[in-house]
Amino acid sequence: MQPADTRMRDRGWWRRAGRAVRLAIRAIATLAGVALLGALVYEHVGAWRDARVLRQVGRSVDIGGRSLNLLCTGDGSPTVVFVSGRTAPGFVWTPTQRGVSAFTRSCWYDRADLGWSDAGPDPGWGDAAAGDLHRLVQIARLGPPLVLVGHSFGGHIIRLYHHAYPGEVSGMVFVDAALEDAGTIRGMPHRDRPPIPRAVIGGLSVVLGRLGMMRFLASDPGPPPKHWTAQEWDVLARLRRQRNVLLADAKVGPGRATDDLVRATGGLEDMPLIVLTQGRPASPSSAGPGVLPGWVELQRRFAERSRRGRQVLVSDSGHAIPEEAPEAVIGAVREIVTGVRAGQS
Numbered sequence: 001m002q003p004a005d006t007r008m009r010d011r012g013w014w015r016r017a018g019r020a021v022r023l024a025i026r027a028i029a030t031l032a033g034v035a036l037l038g039a040l041v042y043e044h045v046g047a048w049r050d051a052r053v054l055r056q057v058g059r060s061v062d063i064g065g066r067s068l069n070l071l072c073t074g075d076g077s078p079t080v081v082f083v084s085g086r087t088a089p090g091f092v093w094t095p096t097q098r099g100v101s102a103f104t105r106s107c108w109y110d111r112a113d114l115g116w117s118d119a120g121p122d123p124g125w126g127d128a129a130a131g132d133l134h135r136l137v138q139i140a141r142l143g144p145p146l147v148l149v150g151h152s153f154g155g156h157i158i159r160l161y162h163h164a165y166p167g168e169v170s171g172m173v174f175v176d177a178a179l180e181d182a183g184t185i186r187g188m189p190h191r192d193r194p195p196i197p198r199a200v201i202g203g204l205s206v207v208l209g210r211l212g213m214m215r216f217l218a219s220d221p222g223p224p225p226k227h228w229t230a231q232e233w234d235v236l237a238r239l240r241r242q243r244n245v246l247l248a249d250a251k252v253g254p255g256r257a258t259d260d261l262v263r264a265t266g267g268l269e270d271m272p273l274i275v276l277t278q279g280r281p282a283s284p285s286s287a288g289p290g291v292l293p294g295w296v297e298l299q300r301r302f303a304e305r306s307r308r309g310r311q312v313l314v315s316d317s318g319h320a321i322p323e324e325a326p327e328a329v330i331g332a333v334r335e336i337v338t339g340v341r342a343g344q345s
Helices: 004-053 090-100 126-139 153-164 198-210 213-217 230-240 244-252 255-263 293-303 326-344
Strands: 059-062 067-073 079-083 106-109 146-151 169-175 273-278 309-314
Touching: 059 126, 067 090, 067 126, 079 090, 079 126, 079 153, 090 106, 090 230, 090 326, 126 153, 126 255, 146 153, 146 326, 153 169, 153 255, 169 293, 169 326, 273 293, 273 326, 293 309, 309 326
Parallel strands: 079 106, 079 146, 146 169, 169 273, 273 309
Antiparallel strands: 059 067, 067 106
C-alpha cells in the first residue's frame, strides 16, 4: 500500500494534468472558433466585393419555377448554343460568342447552380442538364435548327440532348469533350468518387462553400489570354470562385453516372460534327502536362462515329480550349453552320 504522501502527490499530479488538458481543449476550441469566424467573414466580404462587380450578363428565363441565365447575340440561322464544362459558367464562351455572332445567332447559358442561374435538381447528371436545356430552347425560342457546341462535360450533355430530341440538332462541335471510355486511358485522372452518400457530399459542399473554400483555393488567374479583355477575365475568375460551384460539382456526382447514360446513346452516323482535341505537347515550357496520346486516339475514334465527322487537333491549347484558343472553336462552328445552310438551300 502506498504511503499517504505518495497518494496525495499522485492525486495532485492528476488534477494538474486534468486542468492542463481542459485548458488545451479550451484553447483549441477558441482557436477553431476564431478560425471559423474568420472564414465566414472572409467569404462574406469576398462575396460582397464580387456582387459589386458581377452584374448579371444575360437575362433570366423561367423554365418552370426556376430560372436559367441566357445571353444571345447576333442574327441568323441556325442558332448556335454553347454548353460549358462541369463547373464552368457560360461566360467562359465570351470571346467565342463574339466571333460566332458575326455570322449567326449564338447563345450561351449558365447551367443550374452556376453563374446567374438558380439552383437545380439533385442529382444534376447529364440527362437533367439536357432536359433543362430543352426547356430553355423551347421557352426562349432558340430553334430548331440548332448547332450544339459542348466543352468537356458539355459534350455529354449535347449527346444526351441529341439522343432525346434528334430532330432539333443539325450539327455539333465537341470541344475536347468528355468521353465515356476515358477511364481506359493509362494516365488519365480517375474521375470516380468514393462511395459517400450524396446527402453528405451536398451538405459538406454547402458548409465548405460558406467557409470560403472556393475563394481560398482559387489560384491567381494571371494575365488575360488573347481574345479576352482584362475586365472579362476578371469576371470569369470571380464567377469561378463562387460558393455555389462546389454544390454544382457535388450534384454532378461521379463521372460514371453520366458516362453510363451517354454509353446508351447513338445516332451520330450522319451528323455533321467536328471534334476539337487539345494538342499541346508535353514540354518544360508548356503551361500544362501535355496531351496524352491515348486521348487523341480516343477522340479520333469518336469523330469517326459519324460519316460526316472529323477531328481537329488544337496544337496551341490544353483542355481549356474556350479560354486558350477560342478561334479554333469559331472556325469549327463556321464550318458546321456553312454546311447546315448549304443543306437547307
